[in-house]
Amino acid sequence: MTALLEVIAFHENDARRAAEGGADRVELLGSLDDGGMSPEPGLVAKVRTSLDHDGIDIDLRPMVRLREGFGTDGAEATRLRGLIASYLDAGANGVVLGFLNGLGEVDAEVVTALVADGDFPWTFHRALDHALDARRAWQVLLGLPRLDQVLTAGSARDVEHGLDDLLTVAREVPGAADLIMAGGGLQPEHVPWLARAGVRAFHIGARARPLGSYKAWVDAGLVASWRHLVDAEISHRVG
Template identity: 50%
Template sequence: MGSLLEVIALHPADAEAAQEGGADRLELCASMEAGGLCPSVSTVSAVRRVTDLPLRVMLRLTNSFTTNGAELNRLTATAQSYLSAGADGFVFGFLTPDNEVDVESVAALASTFAGTPWTFHRAVDAVLEQRKAWRALRSLPGLDCVLTAGSSLGVRYGLDDLCKLAKDDPQVAKVMMAGGSLKPEHVPWLYGSGVRRFHVGSSVRQDGSWTKAYVNSRFVRAWRNLLDAQDERQEEKDVKEHPG
């Protein structure tokens, strides 16, 4: 499996630059100061008009990881509007007040757009027991990706845990997407552990700014080249280990 590069986009200009730089998929959201919230439906439509990349849209109304029935109803309606506007999938995730995966709420929302793939976002980094959380994630319908840094502080602090999780369980490695202050030097370690999905945001913007800079296609291309080099090395290794 080749690597996947997902880039955070806030508007059409970001999306165009990400595609030009070689991104494989977009995460579309708003309000990064709150960790990413729902964008407007018009933004989803505008982004869809300028790119044909797979587009996953954030379903999150507040900067909390908990939710309630009223909010779920709003998110259900919002998700349908996003699908009509051209979304291919979603990004969301909820925790209980005890910081465990809120399986009931997550499954209830996912069931309203059955057949549409989605990503469980970095709420997973706030749980108290990682392995218990990953067991819960296995039961969720439609989930095909989990965005995680291994720590609420970022990949730098969670790298060892991510690598161990991925090495210990190939099924975890298959759905894991590393992101959250991801640095190029983290990639070889993650890749060597079986991770093939990578997520970048501020690192593809000048000075890492969400408010003063758009996605820079050259920065995206640097990430693309880094991942392609990892893929090539892996292919060469596979050929040597399994000739013919």
């Protein structure tokens, strides 16, 4: 069993450097506002074309989110479905999305409608960390179609504050460890604990950039150091 490493990207240069460092996937954002907003479909096409031109094969998943918060409505949902279709046409392998209803629960109706057309895989993002009842949210997530990753810090703040809850969920909720992609302030020292609990997917943003600054491009060397770390930990646990 191998580890999965995802890196936040804002353009083709980020994506290329992430791939050069050994990342398996990039989460493409239009901006980092409120934790991440959707890119334009044209940017997705530009990134895919650039990567294909260089012979780089890496999973590309853009964020599907147009406004702050984690709620949506029928009118926006229609627009989001069109956006997803545009992303897939532009070369995305899947998407990243996640919505809660007015009760702070996973909005299974909206999410299911958004992913109903097609057979693409998708990630439920950190909306989970803002749900009122995380255990109940997990039970809903486990029943959603084609969901293959849940990006979570275990806390609305970061992994440092949510690590204990992440470890508990990974160990006690059947199927959760296979879906958890730990991210949101992930630190190298968190990886061994998560690997020991069965987590195999990891997500980094600022940690893939010099001085942890989003003003800098992704650095292939930093990504490579994370690639080595997660592979070593997963190999050790499996061994």
